Amino acid sequence: MSQGRAMIPPGSTIGILGGGQLGRMLATSAAQLGYRCHIYAPEPDSIAAEVSHAFTQAEWSDTVSMAAFARACDVVTYEFENVPVTPLLTLGTVPLLPHPRALETAQDRLTEKQFVQGLGGTPAPFAPVDTLAELDAAIAAIGLPGILKTRREGYDGKGQWRIQSAADVEALDLSAQPLIYEGFVDFLAEFSVILCRGADGQVRYYDSARNVHENGILALSTIPAGEPIASQVAPARELAAAVAEALDYVGVLTLEFFATEHGPVFNEMAPRVHNSGHWTIEGAVTSQFENHIRAICGLPLGEPGLAASIAEMRNLIGDEAAGWADILADPANHLHLYGKGEPSPGRKMGHVTRLVL
Template identity: 55%
Template sequence: MIVAPGSTIGIIGGGQLGRMLAMAAAELGYRCHIFAPDDAPCAAAVAAAHTQAAFDDAEALGQFAAAVDVVTYEFENLPVAPLAALGAKMRPGARSLASAQDRCVEKEFVASVGGRVAPWRTIDGPNDVAAAIAALGLPLVLKSRRFGYDGKGQAWVRDPSEARDAWDAIGAPAGIAEAAIDFLAEFSVVLARTEAGECALWDSPRNTHESGILRRSELPAGDPIERQVGEAQAIARRIADALGHIGVLTVEFFACADGPLVNEIAPRVHNSGHWTIEGAETSQFEQHIRAVCGLPLGSTKRTARQVAMTNLIGDEADDWAAPLAESGTHLHLYGKGEARPGRKMGHVTHLN
């Protein structure tokens, strides 16, 4: 299916990823229509239309789908059944969405295509945490099965006495326990896949997290990441092919002494790919639009020897003047409201 420029792309979700998708789409001649429950999402400020409705509002989704030519989404914590009704008009499809939003399903799926994951156990209550400690040892991390991001819904257990408090802290009716991983570095593979199965991959950045939130992505990634990228890319491609994925897909990895280990999947454009806006010939956002609209994929070649992307979190965005004064620096502010602690308000990319 080819969706020609001049058509309307529906984007489910109104955050910064939807905003940057809409901006990339506009450069290719598309109109965008945002579907989100918020009254003034930051993506709507750069889009042609906005429907304010709950993500599971079947009637509103039907009207939205009728008004657009293709539908995509900017995050995965969405109800699958109502969106599955959009059928082939939604790209990526419902299978990609379902496989990434439940940690148990995700880990079983990754293992089924030959990817390694951390040792883990399902937990449905505090008694299961004790069983997981016996099976996996300490320390371990508890994670909610669903709706976790940026470190939310996670708690560490370093002593058996912490089990109950950790279970209460994740605030979920079901979760998983994961063994702690002795990793050397964190990195991600960001790829785009077309309906025909063509794949394009960007260079993988070294990612640094603080309090569960991505702080910085840097290229070149250096060792040991660069020694493991080939294997990681092969795993990511198998994941994308098995899902029949259309669009950008991101796989986060730990670089370990015995090779790459999959942390999680994001069936969408990703924070660790923001560097591609200035740092690659085709950004992840433009490439996603190309893929979901059936256009040829663009070059992913890096445009600078060194690239670094730093997130602006909370009131850090208030110091917007400083990066504007630096050569080789590009400022992106997301147009959000209150700069709450832990909230991503923008990012800065440095090219050398």
């Protein structure tokens, strides 16, 4: 499993681990550049496979299927960070980009925060928690309010418990899985740094979006972000670049931050294209998806700058996608429906980007 640096020409096959909407948008950008995509996912219904050349439906633990998938690909990437690392050893010599050490770092919230802290970043106060006694000790040291999270998996608000008082602790039924307690951050705004690092080490940054979450799910990203975010982007980018360098990263990398009165506070990282960068499909000269394909294939990176004066991306969650006709009635809107089945609360069914030129 070596990190390849040679150029992989159009006409080659890109393997994508994961079959969701990020894989779908990666495959669409890859096709535009002349590549074929091969999706590997455990789920039988893959919206990424619908727009791809080939699809292997198999469990992550199926080493025979994983090895056969690898033999059919010229380079492999992933669309989400919860792909188990151990089965990836069966990929053999096909390049896997970004390097799996990025997965190992991002999959454990404790490891992730310790890693970023070691690079000079400032995360929220945190402590590992495996027992109720350790939770009590963490609360005594860090204070209330805070958030108890699973160390592994969990996204869009899942696997998280907000703790406001001792009564909230008494109501908890701690699972056997490792947890982490994080102190509450008194933030002014939320933002993300999205960069793309090429195989030659060149780094390009996208404009940082002001992100608004509702019920733990990203609802809105707006560019330009304005203050106080604008004045905190530079140190946040510096940390993101240090993370990419330390991981010998190739591809798109996202770090999420809180803008506070004392500067940017690191929240979490995603070693992949990111929801807060969906606006780049129409709103940037080169989208995050195209630049990720360019990077892993060793191609020159594209210009990430804004293609409009204002870009706003809103997620369509649950039954919000049912209003597609009204959305399209505004000629400034760009609608993306992911082709998923029935909507359900909290499920991302699509997004809409509105540009002001």
